[in-house]
Amino acid sequence: MEALANWTTASPPAAFVAQTGVWTNWSRGRILGATLSLSRQNGNLLIAFTAFFVGLVSSRFWRIVCFILHRYYASPAANDVLHHQQQAILRNSPSPDSGIWALGQLSWAWRHSAKRSFIRVLPSFICAVISLTAFAVASGFSSHVSTGISDEVLVKSNDCGLLDPSGNLTIETGNIFHAKVDEDIAAAANYAQQCYMGNSSNVFDCATGHFVLGRLPTILDSDADCPFTTGLCRNNTGNIRLDTGYLSSNDHFGLNSPADQHILFRRVMQCAPLNTIAFKKEAVFYNYSTGVIVNYTRYYYGPVPSPTKNITTSFTFEAPSIDQQHYAPPGSYPYTSSGRTYRLVALQAEYYNGSIYDNNANFIPIDALNANGTADIAIIFLSGNGVAFEEQTNDPWYRGTVPIGEYSSVTFGNSRKTGFLAEESASPLGCVTKFQFCSMDIMHCGLLAGYWDAIASASPIFNSTAEEQFTNYTGHDGPSSRFSWFQPMAVRSDPVTVVNTLGAQSLLSVRGMRGGFQSAIPDNQWQLDVANWWATSLAGMQSAGPTIAQGPQGDQYKPITIYPGDKFQDDMCQNQKVRSTDYTSFSLFGLYFIFVTGLLIVIASYILEPLFACLRHRGINETYKLLEWQTNEALQLQRIAYQGLGEGEPWSRFINTIPLSATSRPLEPLALQHGDPCSSTPSVSHQSTISSGISEQQKQGNEDNSPTIAAAAVPTSTISYLSQEPP
16 A cells, blocks of 8 residues: 555646735734735845845844944043954944954954954954844845745636536537536546656656645545445455545635635545345347347346436446457467456445435445445446456456466567456445535534535534525525535545546556556555545545636636626635745735834934934033044044045034035045055155154143044044034
8 A cells, every 4th residue: 555655745737827916815814824926027026125125124233233332332541453443343334244354354463462352352243243143034034924925826716617517408518518527537637646646757746736735635544344234345354445534625625714714524435345246147138130149247236227217227237248358268279358448337326314315326226235325325347348467366356366378469479478357247346435514623513424415414504504505506695605615626526427537547557558468466456546536536626626716718618607606605716725836925924024123223223323412411421422433434534544644624524424624635545645555664744744743742732642643533622512402
């Protein structure tokens, strides 16, 4: 059963057009589920703008950090050069990464000259690292507002509708309907083959897809009991039971809705190969026109009514005898294959209240088979139909154990080897299927029973009646209408329809068949086949919601299409989720958080300086901190350098971001004022400036030990000016 255990996520090949705009993904809740869906192109623009905005916020946040650190270190007392250089870095560093680099260089340059240079710079360095790290994480979060909520979008539903098989189909519309069913089941079978079973050929990528879930879950028991009366099954154990568990309309089918509108659905199928000894008879048919006598084996598991319901055939199924199915009888030499494949026929009976419902039956099961009318019954007949087995097959359904001596095949170059045939004309497999519907949770459920009994028992939970649900696709209120619209999705592509549509192609064993010869198959091949029908059925169920929301594509389907009957069903159509990489969905909560928080940080960074400027009246210390912050600005430092050299006088706007010079005379480049940078000897102009400054200081009788450049930097009126209230 290894292949059954390897069911993985899958992707259907179809694409859907999605709605763009704001919607609520109820899987994430009302707040966190607020979602913005955009086209891929517009989504990329929003992602790029968000990344730019986060970068802007990062620089403005670092500005706040630098302002706080600068104020903390600001002091009117004399300090060494490392202190003043760190203050200059904090004042002029545009980003955390530039601050890390500059502070690191500062610490390294002064490692031998200043005391505890590393320790003194470390707090600022750590703040820069923390800021950089925090906004690196924030950048990741900004992308998470898109990638973190998956690629779910809502189907654009302009033509929502489902095909109605219950109406009076004409020959033309009937052909259209059945052709569409065949197309959908073939697509579902391909989906199941590629993605549900473990032997995928990976024609398309099963890791991504359009369904909200790549697969629907299944609880599989490969050693189940016989679901029928004792003695009817070939084995009382070793049978198969498949159970979906409770599937949510929201989480599994993608019907986006609040929790109080969720519908839960469950399907259980249990199958077993049946005994034939007491349920078969041989029959002879004589063709008078050809004079040919044909031997048949007839199986009696219940009579089959005719399409007009007024004639009943006593047997359930008949198949030509083994001799008739092959060119030569067993034991002939050499045996030549007819190049045929298996014949597969499925019959079904649906019950309601212990009886066949509304003549919805291909056959009327015998009492030993009908499970007391508490479930729907299906019987699938497998006929070898001319197929020979290369190896003895002990599978209880295939039963290829009758030796035929040597055989030859054109496919294998007319080589000969010993082969085997099936033990009898046809082999029956019986299945019991039950359904269950719940409202909101498993505490509000109908019975686990046949389809019609399951609907009838669940109807009161949805404020409806069995009669309303059986005869209408529309209810009288929200719960009843939603329940009516959900049912076709839940039972789409049932296993019996899969078998009758695909025939032998629904069997995994045919992958090993060439020219009518079946290669070796395991003893549990029948279980693998049943699991494949089940997987195909689940794939059809998964595609039902998006397909119905999109609606049948073509005017030929309009006569047999049922459209939403009220606003509740139309709301279901407009809220069908799929996954699509052609669109980008964003969490509105995440976007609001990023932009509101970021905007507050940006605003704070711009009003912080004016705010503290208004607090300068609190004392000389506050006034000095603001003065030092303004003075350490890059252009003010440049002004101080020129002013110390006697260039550009007179200067104004000492505490503004942009200082102004009243002179129109060109200023010499600062880089040339200090001579050759590779020489330790100052330039002549530099020496004369220093000498001039010292002479002037001596003339004024100034005995202050502070550098002359400091005196030139800040006029004596500046601090008193800062102490005044703003005009």
